[in-house]
Amino acid sequence: MRKEKLLMTPGPTMLPPEVLSVMGRQIIHHRTEDFTSTLDGLQESLRPVFGTDGPILVFASSGTGGMEAAIANLFSRGEAVLNVSVGAFGERMGRIAEAFGLEVIDLSHEYGEAADVGRAKAALEGDAAGRIKGVLLTHNETSTGVTNDVRAFAALTEGTARLLVVDAISALGGLEMRMGEWGVDCVFAGSQKSLMAPPGLSFTALSEKAWEATRRSDLPKFYWDYGKYRKGITGELAENPPYTPAITLMMAQRAALDLMRAEGLANVYARHARLAKAVRAGAKALGFAVFPDERVSSDIITALTPPEGVKPTELIKAMNDGYDVMVAGGQGKLKGKILRIGHCGYSEADDVLRAISALERASWGVGHRFGPGAGVAAAQREIMGGSA
Numbered sequence: 327m328r329k330e331k332l333l334m335t336p337g338p339t340m341l342p343p344e345v346l347s348v349m350g351r352q353i354i355h356h357r358t359e360d361f362t363s364t365l366d367g368l369q370e371s372l373r374p375v376f377g378t379d380g381p382i383l384v385f386a387s388s389g390t391g392g393m394e395a396a397i398a399n400l401f402s403r404g405e406a407v408l409n410v411s412v413g414a415f416g417e418r419m420g421r422i423a424e425a426f427g428l429e430v431i432d433l434s435h436e437y438g439e440a441a442d443v444g445r446a447k448a449a450l451e452g453d454a455a456g457r458i459k460g461v462l463l464t465h466n467e468t469s470t471g472v473t474n475d476v477r478a479f480a481a482l483t484e485g486t487a488r489l490l491v492v493d494a495i496s497a498l499g500g501l502e503m504r505m506g507e508w509g510v511d512c513v514f515a516g517s518q519k520s521l522m523a524p525p526g527l528s529f530t531a532l533s534e535k536a537w538e539a540t541r542r543s544d545l546p547k548f549y550w551d552y553g554k555y556r557k558g559i560t561g562e563l564a565e566n567p568p569y570t571p572a573i574t575l576m577m578a579q580r581a582a583l584d585l586m587r588a589e590g591l592a593n594v595y596a597r598h599a600r601l602a603k604a605v606r607a608g609a610k611a612l613g614f615a616v617f618p619d620e621r622v623s624s625d626i627i628t629a630l631t632p633p634e635g636v637k638p639t640e641l642i643k644a645m646n647d648g649y650d651v652m653v654a655g656g657q658g659k660l661k662g663k664i665l666r667i668g669h670c671g672y673s674e675a676d677d678v679l680r681a682i683s684a685l686e687r688a689s690w691g692v693g694h695r696f697g698p699g700a701g702v703a704a705a706q707r708e709i710m711g712g713s714a
């Protein structure tokens with residue numbers, strides 16, 4: 327007899343029972359009042375998570391769809407963007423911008439580093455002609471376990487003609503975002519990471535400055551055309567949204583947001599921070615190193631370098647096969663070098679303890695030696711607020 331497999335991957339994440347039960351309901355039609363109230367409720371619950379009063383666009387897509395839509399709607403032919411990349415997902419945003427013919431000025435960082443505001447400031451100051459129309463930034467770089475200081479970047483673009491475009495696919499719902507207050511122009515997120523819903527939805531919110539840019543944008547788009555979705559929301563277009571929405575996923579997402587609201591957003595963020603501390607403490611007690619500088623290490627996903635002689639791929643397989651805990655490996659350049667434990671969304675102390683216990687037993691199983699119980703004890707101490 328085995329317990330349900332525990333996904334501790336940085337998306338998709340486990341689903342709360344309240345969300346699962348919604349997924350089993352009969353479908354409703356999308357041109358009905360029932361659906362309209364689902365969409366309105368979803369907008370209403372997402373606004374505080376984004377920190378905006380504006381409309382939230384909901385696409386049936388993975389996060390990358392939301393990323394592509396942002397590029398296609400905010401910029402125009404021949405424009406330049408500064409791509410502040412700290413890992414694989416930052417690189418992806420640059421490649422999308424290139425695919426749309428934008429001139430991409432690369433400001434990439436070593437993997438494990440956080441985005442350097444000073445370097446970005448210098449690059450923007452060096453662009454006296456104002457060719458750079460946007461700054462592309464990842465809130466939480468899921469491939470390296472690094473969180474960037476979005477607010478500091480917003481200070482560079484606020485009050486200028488430039489747009490700050492933020493990939494918050496993994497961050498939104500797990501890390502604080504106050505786009506209105508901070509002056510962020512475009513934020514997009516995915517349903518399957520910190521937002522506790524199944525994969526398949528992306529959400530996007532824009533500042534007024536960004537909406538202005540969408541009116542000028544001449545890049546090709548049809549399904550992704552923000553303008554049509556906005557008109558649906560304002561009533562200028564009879565169909566809202568313009569195309570058949572992912573109805574069931576939207577209902578599931580709404581149920582997940584109800585849970586987050588009941589917990590309180592500040593408590594949700596504090597829970598993630600506490601779990602991150604426990605994961606770091608547990609892993610370090612077993613001889614693992616946190617891959618990025620701990621000051622910029624993410625609260626929603628922890629990237630770890632294993633001790634000498636321990637191969638991440640073997641460890642991940644042992645955790646999965648032996649203990650039913652699934653964690654992720656490295657991507658791209660980090661393949662085979664790190665392992666990544668996701669603790670975003672529907673994650674609690676019990677899950678982290680089970681994951682650290684699995685990490686501990688799997689490490690022992692591949693021949694690594696330490697004082698048995700060291701990892702679990704260290705994680706438990708953090709969970710108990712250092713009082714144990």
Ligand SMILES: *Cc1c(COP(=O)(O)O)cnc(C)c1O
Nearest residue numbers: 388389390415466468495496516
């Ligand atoms: C997961 C992720 C993506 C890709 O999202 P998909 O839903 O797989 O398309 C992009 N950026 C970040 C930061 C992510 O965490």
